[in-house]
Amino acid sequence: MGMTITEKxxxxxxxxxxxxxxxxxxxxxDIALGNDITAPLAIGEFKKAGAATVFxxxxxxxxxxxxxxxxxxxxxxxxxxxxxxxxxxxxxHYYEVGEVGVEHALLPEQGVVLPGDxxxxxxxxxxxxxxxxxxxxxxxxxxxxxAMLTGEAWFKVPETMKIVFSGKxxxxxxxxxxxxxxxxxxxxxxxxxxxxxxxxxxVKKLTMSDRLTIANMVIEAGGKNGIFIPDAVxxxxxxxxxxxxxxxxxxxxxxxxxxxxxxxxxxxEPQVAFPHLPSNTRGISNVGDVKIDQVVIGSCTNGRIEDxxxxxSLLKGRRVAPYVRLIVIPATQEIYRKAMREGLxxxxxxxxxxxxxxxxxxxxxxxxGILADGERAVATTNRNFVGRMGHTGSEIxxxxxxxxxxxxxxxxxxxxxELK
Amino acid sequence: MKFSGRVWKFGDNIDTxxxxxxxxxxxxxxxxxxxxCMEDADPEFVKKIQPGDIIVGGVNFGCGSSREHAPxxxxxxxxxxxxxxxxxxxxxxxxxxxxLPIFESxxxxxxxxxxxxxxxxxxxxKITVAGSGREPLAVNPIPPFMQELIHDGGLxxxxxxxxx
Numbered sequence: 001m002g003m004t005i006t007e008k009x010x011x012x013x014x015x016x017x018x019x020x021x022x023x024x025x026x027x028x029x030d031i032a033l034g035n036d037i038t039a040p041l042a043i044g045e046f047k048k049a050g051a052a053t054v055f056x057x058x059x060x061x062x063x064x065x066x067x068x069x070x071x072x073x074x075x076x077x078x079x080x081x082x083x084x085x086x087x088x089x090x091x092x093h094y095y096e097v098g099e100v101g102v103e104h105a106l107l108p109e110q111g112v113v114l115p116g117d118x119x120x121x122x123x124x125x126x127x128x129x130x131x132x133x134x135x136x137x138x139x140x141x142x143x144x145x146x147a148m149l150t151g152e153a154w155f156k157v158p159e160t161m162k163i164v165f166s167g168k169x170x171x172x173x174x175x176x177x178x179x180x181x182x183x184x185x186x187x188x189x190x191x192x193x194x195x196x197x198x199x200x201x202x203v204k205k206l207t208m209s210d211r212l213t214i215a216n217m218v219i220e221a222g223g224k225n226g227i228f229i230p231d232a233v234x235x236x237x238x239x240x241x242x243x244x245x246x247x248x249x250x251x252x253x254x255x256x257x258x259x260x261x262x263x264x265x266x267x268x269e270p271q272v273a274f275p276h277l278p279s280n281t282r283g284i285s286n287v288g289d290v291k292i293d294q295v296v297i298g299s300c301t302n303g304r305i306e307d308x309x310x311x312x313s314l315l316k317g318r319r320v321a322p323y324v325r326l327i328v329i330p331a332t333q334e335i336y337r338k339a340m341r342e343g344l345x346x347x348x349x350x351x352x353x354x355x356x357x358x359x360x361x362x363x364x365x366x367x368x369g370i371l372a373d374g375e376r377a378v379a380t381t382n383r384n385f386v387g388r389m390g391h392t393g394s395e396i397x398x399x400x401x402x403x404x405x406x407x408x409x410x411x412x413x414x415x416x417x418e419l420k
Numbered sequence: 421m422k423f424s425g426r427v428w429k430f431g432d433n434i435d436t437x438x439x440x441x442x443x444x445x446x447x448x449x450x451x452x453x454x455x456x457c458m459e460d461a462d463p464e465f466v467k468k469i470q471p472g473d474i475i476v477g478g479v480n481f482g483c484g485s486s487r488e489h490a491p492x493x494x495x496x497x498x499x500x501x502x503x504x505x506x507x508x509x510x511x512x513x514x515x516x517x518x519x520l521p522i523f524e525s526x527x528x529x530x531x532x533x534x535x536x537x538x539x540x541x542x543x544x545x546k547i548t549v550a551g552s553g554r555e556p557l558a559v560n561p562i563p564p565f566m567q568e569l570i571h572d573g574g575l576x577x578x579x580x581x582x583x584x
Binding site for chain 1: 433
């Protein structure tokens, strides 16, 4: 019987020929990741178990990205825990402030995660790496502690749901809109415990940046992992970045899928997810008059150079509406440098935007843009839960970078074509 | 594994940002996390509960972030167990790994109101609503490996026992 790409990667890492949905397996991990929020708990568990050294210092990755540069004394203490652990364990992939970026933008960019890998991360958006054709999923701190110790993790092999995107993308429609549209269609638990495999003629033409955005948000539909079959686009992306071998897996033609959903992307316009669930989506033409107070462009979902280029193309020669704050956060230092060289940062500053050093910051209501009671924000981030970006009385509207930039200029949720 | 306690009822898609808001994630101190448990759903929650109380949730309980701080906050606040119509997968995993007993029952949510007393028998997989006169409800079976985790007291202890 044929296997899906997800099943093949899991089987290879469990050193077995075949796996099927529902099987419980122990599998080797290629990368185990933690951040400044989740790693301190994992390190605590690791030490409590009497463990001395991690299973492989090249495979445990620590990224202090959520509350860094340290936002307060407590977060400084947490960062210190992981810094000392990284030093003591001589971890190859520890990223200090100044070289750190938002983890799920950073790891693919630096070639730390590669096609065919099995990656676990104590962060729910670890599923991002499925864009490269890796199996990647979010876990908790105890799972991370166990993986740091043994190099393995337990998994229930998921069923796979296949999404076939076909047709030509409309203007201003990006990966963000495809995934928001899908979440709107299947709901926030529509893919619960499942793998989502993205295929179709539209997918073949999607850039790596769009694929990363799509895979990033499968967790918002409850998915275990999202995955793309690696192809020429993948090869082009990883060629210069990889410093070790990698494997391209593909699903067999007779692989079994729990569900197949076919979507004609020609019918999709830019999407906006209304409060307080990512599934609460509307097309931009049905948004109505929604006044806003803040716009955030950044995060592991949409903080890449392609996102900043789109935003800058709309902000050039324009300025942010009065009494509205626009915060732009390049997701990594490499993106920051590119944005500087390409003149994007100057465009942002001229438009009266605040440009930040890489951080997860406002996305999870950490800092760098917390909302007050009654305030509304358009964000290119991934979650619009109650209180996610600040006061429980605030509201978050999720959108792509073009809609976010246009909204900042108009002072209300607006599509890019509304700009004069 | 038997629990008997008052029900605190929540709706669908209770996310981990509500269970423990990120503004408190600058610490790993279990007591501090517990002090803010469910704060953004009910600011008085921690003051109102008694040790041994039970949370009953709707579908997709614990969705969102992977923060294990969420099941920690619930457990250390004194909640004995969580029964939900369904759980988000990372929360489900975390609960077993760190030792918060959780059970899936689609039917219970519609049958209980807040403050009612329920008995959860984790060994036989039955839930009884006190005074309802109804037959006990069967919870979804817990896979044998997860039972082992609970029996051993969580993943790390399970691993250390396996090593011996």
